[in-house]
Amino acid sequence: MKVAFHQIVGDEYVRRISDDGWFPGDEVTALTPVDGLVSLRRIGSDRVDVTGRMTVIVTAACDRCCRPVSSELMIELTYHCRLGRESVDGVATVAECREEDCQTLFLPEPIIDLGILLREQIYLALPARVLCCSDCRGLCQQCGTDLNDTRCSCLQDGDGGPFSVLRQVKGK
Numbered sequence: 001m002k003v004a005f006h007q008i009v010g011d012e013y014v015r016r017i018s019d020d021g022w023f024p025g026d027e028v029t030a031l032t033p034v035d036g037l038v039s040l041r042r043i044g045s046d047r048v049d050v051t052g053r054m055t056v057i058v059t060a061a062c063d064r065c066c067r068p069v070s071s072e073l074m075i076e077l078t079y080h081c082r083l084g085r086e087s088v089d090g091v092a093t094v095a096e097c098r099e100e101d102c103q104t105l106f107l108p109e110p111i112i113d114l115g116i117l118l119r120e121q122i123y124l125a126l127p128a129r130v131l132c133c134s135d136c137r138g139l140c141q142q143c144g145t146d147l148n149d150t151r152c153s154c155l156q157d158g159d160g161g162p163f164s165v166l167r168q169v170k171g172k
């Protein structure tokens with residue numbers, strides 16, 4: 001999804017997001033195709049502002065019980081793409097803006113690879129923790145039983161955890 005500066009004519013160049021290989025499918029499992037639009041505005045000869053939004057439903061394993069959890073990523077993005085300065089060895093570098101929600105991207109040539117921006121946004125939008133529910137009990141560390149479904153005998157034997165202490169108190 002590369003767009004050259006010269007392709008942006010008129011006020012705005014709007015493009016529907018399509019997956020032409022930019023989506024990090026090896027690491028992120030998408031249940032739906034990415035849906036969204038990006039809009040490019042040319043600001044002078046050396047700058048293009050990119051704004052857009054996209055949604056995609058992804059799935060990942062719960063950190064505690066490993067059940068698949070799907071979540072909808074709703075992403076809004078803003079980039080200021082500038083030609084030239086602050087590029088290092090011909091590689092575009094990203095510098096954070098003072099505003100938290102925008103970034104300046106320095107380009108070695110007047111071509112914006114939207115795939116790079118979109119992929120970065122997918123990574124940023126992924127939840128740091130994946131939980132099927134806030135009170136997921138997880139798997140028993142000893143026998144692997146999914147404690148959301150059933151209890152195992154390991155717990156009843158007591159392992160010195162807070163529950164075994166409670167049971168002792170109650171038993172007295």
Ligand SMILES: [Zn+2]
Pocket residue numbers: 062063064065066067131132133136137138
């Ligand atoms: Zn879980």
Ligand SMILES: [Zn+2]
Pocket residue numbers: 140141142143144145152153154155
């Ligand atoms: Zn167990």
